[in-house]
Amino acid sequence: MRELTSRTLGNVDSHGSRGSTSNDQLRRYNLSTVLRMIHHSSGCSRAELTHRTGLNRSTISDLVAELVDLGLAFEGEPEDTVKRVGRPSLRVFPNPSIAAIAVNLDIDAVTVALVGLGGEVIRRIRFDTVRVPTLPEAVNAVKAIVDGMRGEIEEKYTIIGVGVAVPGLVREADGRVLIAPHLGWKDAGLVGAMTKALHYPIYAGNDASLGAIAENLFGVARGQSNIVYLHGGPGGIGGGLIIDGSALRGTNGYAGELGHTLVNSAGVRCHCGRIGCLETEVNLMRLLERLRLSRADQDDLDIALGVSRDPRVLDEVKRQIDFLSVALSNFVNMFDPEMVVLGGFLGSLLSVGRERLSESVSVSSMGRSGHPVSIERATLSSKLMLVGAAELAFYQLLEDPAGFNRRQT
Numbered sequence: 439m440r441e442l443t444s445r446t447l448g449n450v451d452s453h454g455s456r457g458s459t460s461n462d463q464l465r466r467y468n469l470s471t472v473l474r475m476i477h478h479s480s481g482c483s484r485a486e487l488t489h490r491t492g493l494n495r496s497t498i499s500d501l502v503a504e505l506v507d508l509g510l511a512f513e514g515e516p517e518d519t520v521k522r523v524g525r526p527s528l529r530v531f532p533n534p535s536i537a538a539i540a541v542n543l544d545i546d547a548v549t550v551a552l553v554g555l556g557g558e559v560i561r562r563i564r565f566d567t568v569r570v571p572t573l574p575e576a577v578n579a580v581k582a583i584v585d586g587m588r589g590e591i592e593e594k595y596t597i598i599g600v601g602v603a604v605p606g607l608v609r610e611a612d613g614r615v616l617i618a619p620h621l622g623w624k625d626a627g628l629v630g631a632m633t634k635a636l637h638y639p640i641y642a643g644n645d646a647s648l649g650a651i652a653e654n655l656f657g658v659a660r661g662q663s664n665i666v667y668l669h670g671g672p673g674g675i676g677g678g679l680i681i682d683g684s685a686l687r688g689t690n691g692y693a694g695e696l697g698h699t700l701v702n703s704a705g706v707r708c709h710c711g712r713i714g715c716l717e718t719e720v721n722l723m724r725l726l727e728r729l730r731l732s733r734a735d736q737d738d739l740d741i742a743l744g745v746s747r748d749p750r751v752l753d754e755v756k757r758q759i760d761f762l763s764v765a766l767s768n769f770v771n772m773f774d775p776e777m778v779v780l781g782g783f784l785g786s787l788l789s790v791g792r793e794r795l796s797e798s799v800s801v802s803s804m805g806r807s808g809h810p811v812s813i814e815r816a817t818l819s820s821k822l823m824l825v826g827a828a829e830l831a832f833y834q835l836l837e838d839p840a841g842f843n844r845r846q847t
């Protein structure tokens with residue numbers, strides 16, 4: 439995974455270039471830019487494309503025609519034109535039959551989805567595992583689900599590849615899972631095993647980093663350049679950072695392990711060996727315990743928190759919000775984001791304690807007096823990791839649409 443971002447560079451029209459090589463490069467670059475815009479906005483008019491790219495109308499017409507020829511886009515009327523007055527303007531849509539298979543691995547489930555170009559989740563199948571899956575068990579579950587979809591896939595879709603969201607550290611260069619503590623995986627050859635089982639190109643990445651990218655491209659943080667994203671699940675807290683429009687990756691792609699930030703030196707020991715990490719203090723299992731809910735009921739967390747008047751629950755919520763605000767204040771000071779996005783159960787905490795959280799974060803963030811950072815709940819909810827994982831699989835196609843097609847045929 440390289441530049442998976444919503445930001446586009448300044449575009450250049452073909453007039454300024456010299457020689458055919460640079461002309462080809464320019465055309466490839468512009469074609470990529472236009473396909474990205476269509477994909478990430480699920481359809482654009484030619485006028486919008488002209489305006490947003492700064493390219494001239496005839497260049498946009500050529501590029502759109504090429505994308506249509508390649509089978510990656512089509513032109514049509516928007517669905518709501520019936521209600522509008524006057525001549526509807528045609529829009530360019532991504533072809534949703536160009537699809538990726540997205541996989542989300544968690545400690546209690548393996549979820550597989552078909553995601554079309556344009557980011558729509560066409561089909562989603564969740565397989566609840568009886569225990570934390572081993573690598574072979576996870577691969578077998580994914581294979582069984584994909585085999586079950588095979589008929590539909592072969593009839594209607596062209597699969598570009600498979601993107602896998604993993605709750606752990608994934609080496610960017612080869613998709614090897616260095617460590618996934620909650621799955622109990624160490625140095626796991628996930629990509630190799632999945633390639634053998636599925637016979638599609640496989641890409642893997644950290645789930646929270648992919649969540650940040652998905653919220654940035656399709657969700658509440660669309661168009662923002664600086665985002666701190668935190669996802670809280672049954673397996674802990676993961677983080678993802680978008681800085682100056684790009685996903686922050688670090689040397690090996692491991693950046694963003696925000697769940698292991700120290701928030702309580704008198705806290706409990708974390709599986710990472712240290713004391714009082716954010717994910718041991720702000721913890722879904724503790725909340726569920728207080729609410730007398732099981733992990734299977736976690737979808738009811740919002741309602742349960744909203745109606746509970748039990749002082750033990752309210753105390754625990756306050757305690758967790760306060761530790762969360764310690765961590766968020768640090769992240770705001772470090773990264774100066776436009777927006778903090780909270781996913782999973784952290785979104786539920788935000789819903790019941792928004793005021794306490796934003797108050798405390800804005801008081802302890804330097805340089806923020808009078809300009810509190812906006813803290814928002816992730817909007818893609820259960821689709822989030824799947825849309826992010828699909829983005830990994832779409833990357834090569836978006837980077838070089840014509841070249842990708844040549845290599846496929």
Ligand SMILES: [Zn+2]
Pocket residue numbers: 697698708709710711712715
């Ligand atoms: Zn830790």
